[in-house]
Amino acid sequence: MPHRKRMHHAYVTSDAGVRELCVYYGMKEVTFDEEHLFPFGEQLVRQGPFIAGDATTWGPGYAWDELKPLLEALLAEGVIKRGGPSDDVRGGGIVPSMLAPSTCPVQRGWSAAECESLTDDLGGRAVEIGNIEAILSVYRIPHPALDGDGRQVGEANVWPPSLRLERDTEWRVCQYSGSRYRDDRPMNVTALKAMIKHWKPMMAAILEIRAETTPRLTRSTTAWAVSDMHLLSGIILSVPAYQLMKRGGTTPQPALHPVLSSMFRISDGIRMVTHEMMFLSDERTRMPDEIVTAEDLYAFAERNGSFLAGAGVCAGPKAMIEELLTTVFSGTAPERTEVIVQPPEVRALLDELPDAVDYGFLGLMSWSVVRSVWLGMSLVYKALRELFATAVGASEIGQRIRAQLEDHWYRLDHGKVAADDERDVHLQVYVDTYERSWLALRTPVGPPTLAARITACPERPAHRAVAAQLHEILTARFAGIDLGGVAVVDRLVELFVYYLREEQAILASTAEIQAAINTLLDRPQPTRPLSVRDLRLTYAMYGGFIAKFPYLFDMLEQTLGFHVTCTAETIEVTETANSQLASFQY
Template sequence: MSQEAVPVEPHETLYLPMRRRSTSEYMTTPEGTRELHIFFGIKEITIDEPDLLSFGETLLQQDQFRAGSATAWSSGEPYPWERVRELLETLLAEDILSREAPKPSAGSVSHQKFLEAEAQREAPTEPLWWNPDCPRVMERLTGRPLELGFLETVLPVHRVAHPALDAEGRHVGEMNVFPEAMRMKLPTEWRVCPYPGSRYRDEEPMNVTALKSMTRHWKPMLRGVLAVREEFLRHHPLLPDGHWRLGDLHALSYVVLALPTLLLMRANAPVPNGALDPVLSSMFRVTDGVRMMTSYLLLLLEDSLTYDAPMTAAELYRLTEQNNQFLSNRGVCAGPPHMVEEFFETLLDGKPVAGAPLPTAEWDAEIPAAREYGLLGIQLYSLQSNLWSHMCRAHEVIHAALLEVEDEPGSVLGRLREHVERDWPMILLSGLNQSTARALAEVRYGEMYERAQHGLRGFREDAPHRFQDAFTPAGDEVDEQVRSRLRELLRSRAGAPSGSRGGVLDTVADTVAMHLAIERSTLRAMEEAQRQLNALLQRPHPARKLSGADLSLNHRLRIGTVLMRPHLLDVLQDELGITFDNTEDATHCH
């Protein structure tokens, strides 16, 4: 019999098995009402009745209790039993309370499935690395080679170092390596999380191997973070009250990740794969959590924070906890709360490292270059991400047009509709099927892009690059030629349909032509940023032009992951055999 079907009796003993997983805070509503919010993992309880606040506070002090004793949790007269019973039965129904004493964890089913999948996963037996083998590695992963000088346009800088091995033989990205096909099978020790808060005894355990490495290099890692912070603040000062702008904190985290990445990717004396200082790989791992959290807060489709929103170490910890960002499907954050707090205070407040001063590192001299590398990487990432948002708009228009067509399995329109319908759930998952979400994303990426220009060599305050210009087609005769050519191709492949079907095909052709025009404009901005980045790394820039086919490799690398993104042009290529060659100068459709 289910818990909610059995009335609670006063003599029963009830248990709060996840008490240590709870966090709480008082909030004041716009109407001035004081509320107690209690978080149990991903579940939230809101208590807004003033006389029940003491009930919530006392509940959080119990591991087990006799049900009838809860009537005395009032700050005034005892609660009526009927009212308490209703509250307790609701908590039982939500699995926050239990009639059974908690049992030691024997390992979660989901983690066991992960371990089984790991055992069966095809993984490289020898390290794969981008520098200088990018063409060979990319061809192995996607079927198409890519020059090293275009890598950061296809793969964001914050993921480039993931598959590299440090001197301890661990991937810089640990279990989160992207692309996953570059992740080797490395021995990893797991343990159920004992830390209070959202991750306490979570189904997904924590990576103890990574924690042990982090602990060994903790103080030198903090010293390195302080050095990067100092360089960043020379060009991006704090708010007048001494707080961080949320967007600048995201940029700082990006620059920290860029330091080991630059050392691995530079053309002149790169650090060999397998020789990276573990202090740097530790800096990368712990700071990547800040990058993910700040990106999450900036890009939330509802209640996102602005770029200039003030942020403190305490607020960052609170938001990370309450938004369950210590959790993931690959394991929970392994950092003990006191280490997380110390890291946040170091990164945000500049808290000095305890103990005797630590010597400077050989790589300190590369921090200014790493700052530029990271900021250029943010520009490329912003352009790439917003282009995907524009592609989602094109998907939306085409999806709506094809829904108007009577289903004809096997016909050209039927095949197009079926393909788009298969892709549509991935668009829905991104949330970018909605124009309001796309507009918000464009604002945030625009702020990241334009703010990242400050401090770059050659930047002029009176002549900044406007983000919107990168997505504004030239409107020249090329656009009209492409539109006409696509209409011709689609109609010929469909047997020259007439009436409404011909109109739908024209809508598809016109929408794709518009997206290609936007992509041409974006390719121009991307190639300019990539050229600057290559000069910084003393790496030759490719002789040919960056193309839309190059950008599509990012979509191919995501196949089979939760980050999958359908590529618009695949619809026409797979179903009608139409291929595209799109660069900043011209578009050819065949």
């Protein structure tokens, strides 16, 4: 076996109620659903080098003809190999970074002075600092900031990636047992050393944040729901963001204390794992109110490769991770923390926890509302695909639209918002996040339910005027085309106007939440209304494939020749010069 310490196992019950033995080797999973093979699987986990024929002695009644294809399958998957020990020549020393070279020559961060130029450079639209939480998740705001050690808070995972700076970093082969053992990706020892240095004040700070937050999360009084643990970790990450965002921030940003940056890095792991549990798990998606324990979370991370990232693996020893999880889940630390004297900067921030925690919950409410707009948009795409799959799509203009729809549907599917079941998963998390956050605020803002925030606004005369204008434009576009008796224009107008009303409801709700955030932070209010094109910056700023996430009315402008500008209060429709462009590229 190339790396036996990478292997571990667990017994699980399948959806059909069958007991199974699952053997995990890095990102590989081997499932034994025949009970007589369980001894083989258990021995495989314990076994050192072996002769293939000896495997017949690992359990009762094993025949070579039965085990031979099983061993061949394990060979093909790289779980076992022929020959001697692993030929990994890296040893345990320093190895090169796997990160691509940085493209950011100087540090840039989020502040009133720099936000508009930064969003314009990264995503092609200038957005004011008063709307930053609408386009950038509140827990990601600290990522590009520097700490007192001159390192970025997000380290190798800075978001957006184009803001990552080049920093001297000690990378080593991971020697920890489990999924990351001697993985091709190294671990960041520089960040680990900082974490060890500041461990006790970090744990003390986490306990203070937990003490302020947990009484507000009334559902988790005796045990933790996975959503509430996701919320708590998001709040911990929002505390440094609160410090950076007060009064709109400054340029250059003052360095965060390494206690705060290290606290951020280790707590972000909890957020990412609970996020994966609710959204992305290949096992099954957890319901937001499903109970989770520290042991559950660690085991899930091992099984699902959560300790492995794009260019590195989690650098924390298992004992440190377990101590963190015990502290967060139980509210107790192995050593007394009340005697720890925090650095003055950290102490001053912790003294503002009631406001900082409110900021975090408001930011999570904004996230829930904003992300809901893409669920509504995907339903329009679904309806359009069905409409243009008929004879309507056979015309020249129909073929052009259908090609764009299929390309965009692929991108929506990659974003996990195309399929009905995945859309439902997103919505249930957004609902839970918004409504738990609303309840957790000292002074709630707006209605208590997400549905009240995102349901299409009431129809007004302006909507009927827009409908008439769209009807005229679309009638001209489809003139002379045999629509097979289908009321295509009427259906398109109905879809577009209803979705615009949804956009307006979401934009108005976002503006109200952002106004509350700005008041709390004593930060300048925005001077321009938001649009969904602004909200799309959350994807555009990422770069690469993700930056090509579609927006419905951009596609319609290129295929049908009309431009729509929508804010919370106004909708403008104008015809454009060129409706013949065959494809749209972001």
